Amino acid sequence: MTASQRRIKVLLGKPGLDGHDQGAKVVARAMMDAGFEVIYTGLRQTPEQIARIALEEDVDVISLSSMAGSHIPFCRKLKPLLEANGLDDKLWVIGGNLPAQDHEALRELGFKGIFPSGSKLDAITEFIRKEVK
């Protein structure tokens, strides 16, 4: 069964130590309203935990919400773990406090969707719907 026939399944993770989860929870609700199945991890996830949950839950989308500036070092550790688990064909998305000068580096690390502060909820869900095949 392809993703277009079943509900899109999204992992939404809070990487690192930051506890600012208002944005993550708002995006999770928007995704649920868009009809996606959302696995929200809660706070303080390590790269290993994100990769493991993504694999176990067989998600279509791996998304992260980062507010406290540690997105680049975190994603550098996450990328090889996702690849080692055969998750490089999934859609990787990241949102939050992401300065414009980091977007290229995030794209190179495999993140196709980059949604900095100020992004619209519908823009996020429409992007996911379009990209997940």
Add this chain to the structure above:
Amino acid sequence: MKKVINESGIEVKPLYTAADVAASGGMEMVGEPGQYPFTRGIHREMYRKQPWTMRQYAGFGNPADTNQRFKYLIANGQTGLNVAFDLPTQIGLDSDDPLAEGEIGRVGMSIDTLRDFEIAFDGIDLKKITVSLTINGAAAILIAMYLAMAEKRGYDIKELRGTAQNDILKEFIGRGTWIFPVEPSIRLVGDTIEYCATHAPKYTPVSVCGYHIRESGATPAQEMAYAFSIAKAYADDAIKRGLPIDEFAGRLSYNFNIFGNIFEQVCKFRAGRGLWAKIMKEEYGAEKPGSMWLRMIAAGGGGGLTFEQPEVNIVRGAYYALISALSGTQTMALCSYDEAYTIPTEYSARISLRTMQLLIEEMGLTETVDPLAGSFYVETMTNEMRKKMEEIMAETDAQGGIVKMVSEGTIQAKVSAQAYQMQRKIESGEFPKVGVNCYRNEQEEDHPVEFHPYNEDDARVQIESLRRIRAERDNAKVNEALTRLRGDAAAGRNVMPALVDAVKAYASVGEMTKELVNVFGRYQEPIRF
């Protein structure tokens, strides 16, 4: 005419008269400044005697970097300090913990041992400049460290002033720097209240934060009501230990948010002052006026600032500062205009400081106490806001109380649902936000935001310094102190004396936290939203 409902859910009329004041409960709760119920202010002369304390949130990198920033702010007229710690410190990890990698010194300064506090506050007169520690999960440890540092510097701890945030219940609702499960977390807050009541009676061990609950999606009325319910939970714990209310209530303080509608905000604070005084007097039998005072920092406003057109945030910040001044706050701080992008640079922090100084020097905000009193609108809305807060507190009690609701995640679910609804209203344009859903710049110009630089080398320096201290200190003494800490935690004794001894032996934040985790366990977050 379109109906207007404020964020707290109260209808706002186009005109208020004396009849509205009378219908809402009259002037009974207004009184005089400095007298019960303190609606008009906790002191008779307020800012005539002393303007509000200015306390910008600051800290990054190593203690030495932060010490420099502190001195810069003080040189620019700041009258208090509000310390930002990095995330590893906030959740009790040492800098060399693998989980700390990439986070050291990023959103605040990194603290491992007493040595770091000695460096951070070097050359700062702790009698003239009071220090507020924004620390929660690891608060008992950092309070012990602050007291030990001040004592080592020769200050009389009995006379030492200062504040710790130390409001763990709100960390479970928003902000998220919890460590231990809910019950032992409340016990630790109680330990600090009990210890300070005897050993540091002028120190404020708790600053209950409606602030972050508001940032997480609460309305202004909920912000106050939930904060009061949380403060009551801490007070109840202290009373259970046998502390008389008048021995500790005067050292509780509050931290509230200032973004939103000017009148709703000002009335929120006036209403809150009257309500808290009434709770302390009528429910807790407090007799000292100081026990009934709603002492507060009314600050921040980050939730109201925008990513779009960031320079406009300078103006928003000025209005928020006006709200804070009209509200009779004791302390003020502003989120800087670049808040949505970065931690503040010297430049943006100085603009915030100047914004507050303008109100004191040029705008006449310190000349007259509670200048909005007697306005039909303000007095009616103050009465209505107070009633709204009382309703929310009664609802909270009816649902089993704030501790139960936080433990089960029901408050978290409620405010995050509201945050989602608000975001939808902003995106649809129903809730106007200048630069976001109206008056957008067709072409976003280059934002005049300079990023605070993150120095990757800070982490290496901090880890080396920690390792050096571990090698140089008397490790037998450290182990003895840590064993005592574990024993006291397990036996239900107050852990503060053991923490103070461990800190003085240069035990690290991570080592002390581990001992407490061994006894208390770790919090498991209920995923509810």
